[in-house]
Amino acid sequence: MRADAARNRRRVLAAAEQLFASGDARQVTMEDIARAAGVGRATIYRRFPTPAAVALELLDEHERRLQEAIMRGEPPLGPGAPPADRLAAYFEAMVGLLDGHLHLALGAETGNARFATGAYQFWRAHVRHLLREAGTSELDAMVDIVLAPLAPDLYRFQRYELGIGREQITAALGLLARKVTAGEPPGGRAQATHLHTGP
């Protein structure tokens, strides 16, 4: 890449970071970014197809760091700890990521974009591995179900519309992690705590 192109790329990313942080990330347009970065619109189009792609690029940097910690870091996030602990640690780390860069995560969400990213594939593989290790059944469907609560939209709703604290969300996810990695619940079908004359 040419030196001037690299400089512009940095300018664009820096300006976009600012823009996404201030105000509704989903309303940021290419024109906004171009104006803030001091470049023409076509210059951005050369590298990024949409504003969401710019947000994704910024977000990816942080996600890669977490991926590294998962693959080669210390337990319980890294290898070595039991699945329940690793899953809980992963949830906690993701809450940290969401909390710190929610604007980017929201800006990167355009329709179904979340599932199409490479990052999602990584999370999927990781959680699938943990669930398998824990002996969870219905693996293929369960993986995405377990990842669903990490949707940026949901986190925004919980935090800023319901006013739930970050610690509470982390605790609830930790509980979920233990529950889904636990063996089959006792009683199998139903715990008869209610009077109910069946069908």
Add this chain to the structure above:
Amino acid sequence: MRADAARNRRRVLAAAEQLFASGDARQVTMEDIARAAGVGRATIYRRFPTPAAVALELLDEHERRLQEAIMRGEPPLGPGAPPADRLAAYFEAMVGLLDGHLHLALGAETGNARFATGAYQFWRAHVRHLLREAGTSELDAMVDIVLAPLAPDLYRFQRYELGIGREQITAALGLLARKVTAGEPPGGRAQATHLHTGP
């Protein structure tokens, strides 16, 4: 409402239903609906602010039926069954709704629209009640976490990009229902199946 207005309203809804069903629901514009319904654009704006609002109206009809079944229908969907069974039955019913009207659910999704609907408030209250009955802790945060796997986007991804069957998703959600309504997992913190010299 005047008779001609009611007739146009029906025309709009019928045309929109068709449109959402064929092709990408998220790309349906007011212009599309107006053309298909044979009315002017402003006529639709009189009653609906966005295409998503039209989809929501259509979806609401189906959701109200399910709400009725939950409040006054037979167990396990209706009152009387144990929480685990009711939650599993609710999940199964929601999968049916998603499967039958996915295009509407996707069309109704504009940004954070999902959480703002009255329907979501109902689901939230219902699941909260069930979890409370089951003695789940971290209730407030857990409710939305448990509802997260029902996001239309996710269902579309699982069904049509991963190719997971409806039955598998239903089974996995049933498993989740039993797990989250079960008591605290044995071992509390970690099941020591791995060697790990922690801090």
Add this chain to the structure above:
DNA sequence: GGTAGAAGCGGACACGGCGTCCAGTTATTC
């Protein structure tokens, strides 16, 4: 059953973002 008044209708308008193109400019290569 005729008429006054209101409610509904839809074409027209201005706006803004999108995505592309191309002519001028700047960096790299030989």
Add this chain to the structure above:
DNA sequence: GAATAACTGGACGCCGTGTCCGCTTCTACC
């Protein structure tokens, strides 16, 4: 240092949006 390839950004046409206003159609009242 000249040839060549890459980059840049202003300009253009397109499409959807949301609103406005003159015209039409219905309804309620006499």
